[in-house]
Amino acid sequence: MLKKTFRILFLFASIGLLLLLLNQVGWEKISEYVNRVGILGIGILVLLTTWQIIFEGIALKFLIKEKISIWYVHASNQSGAIVNRLIPWEAGEILKISLLNQRISSKSSISGIIIWNYLLKLTRPISCMIAALISWMLAPPNISMLAPWVLLAC
Numbered sequence: 001m002l003k004k005t006f007r008i009l010f011l012f013a014s015i016g017l018l019l020l021l022l023n024q025v026g027w028e029k030i031s032e033y034v035n036r037v038g039i040l041g042i043g044i045l046v047l048l049t050t051w052q053i054i055f056e057g058i059a060l061k062f063l064i065k066e067k068i069s070i071w072y073v074h075a076s077n078q079s080g081a082i083v084n085r086l087i088p089w090e091a092g093e094i095l096k097i098s099l100l101n102q103r104i105s106s107k108s109s110i111s112g113i114i115i116w117n118y119l120l121k122l123t124r125p126i127s128c129m130i131a132a133l134i135s136w137m138l139a140p141p142n143i144s145m146l147a148p149w150v151l152l153a154c
Contacts, residue, residue, distance in 0.1 A: 053074075053078065054074070056077060056120070057070065057073055057074030057077050057078070058070065059116060059119065060073050060077050060112060060113070060116045061073045061074075063111075063112040063115050063116050063119075064100070064104060064108050064109065064112040065108050065111075065112075066104040066105060066108045068100070068103050068104050069103075072099075072100075072103060073100070075099075076095075076096050076099035076100050077096060079092070079095055079096070079099060080092035080093060080095045080096035080099075083095050093113055093117065096109075096113055097109045097110055097113055100112070100113075125154055128154040129151060129154040132147060132150045132151045132154050133151070135147065135150070136150075136151070
């Protein structure tokens with residue numbers, strides 16, 4: 001019961017912090033940016049993010065040699081991702097390994113996580129560059145001048 005209460009309180013604290021940060025930015029400014037992107041743009045961003053999360057879990061599942069549920073791998077991967085956002089120094093990778101070790105051997109979980117991280121480090125810049133090139137092609141002329149800088153950042 002205490003664990004469930006803590007989770008609920010953590011959820012409400014997270015939502016409260018998010019609202020506080022959004023309030024600091026300013027609701028008019030947020031509304032302006034949302035209107036710029038539009039409902040279709042927001043839908044595309046949500047869809048792409050969802051695909052990314054799903055495919056990251058699938059990729060990790062394929063790198064693990066032992067039999068394990070895709071849903072458990074996905075949940076472990078996302079738990080680690082959340083921890084990586086909150087705590088520096090890749091603490092989430094330790095959590096992922098710990099969670100996976102409950103179902104498979106440590107050799108499989110450690111090797112899968114290490115290979116997955118190397119592949120992630122290689123594919124993210126490539127994905128960023130592809131997205132920047134597509135955005136450059138589709139951008140209105142008044143902001144397409146920013147595209148070379150975005151490509152350079154990739």
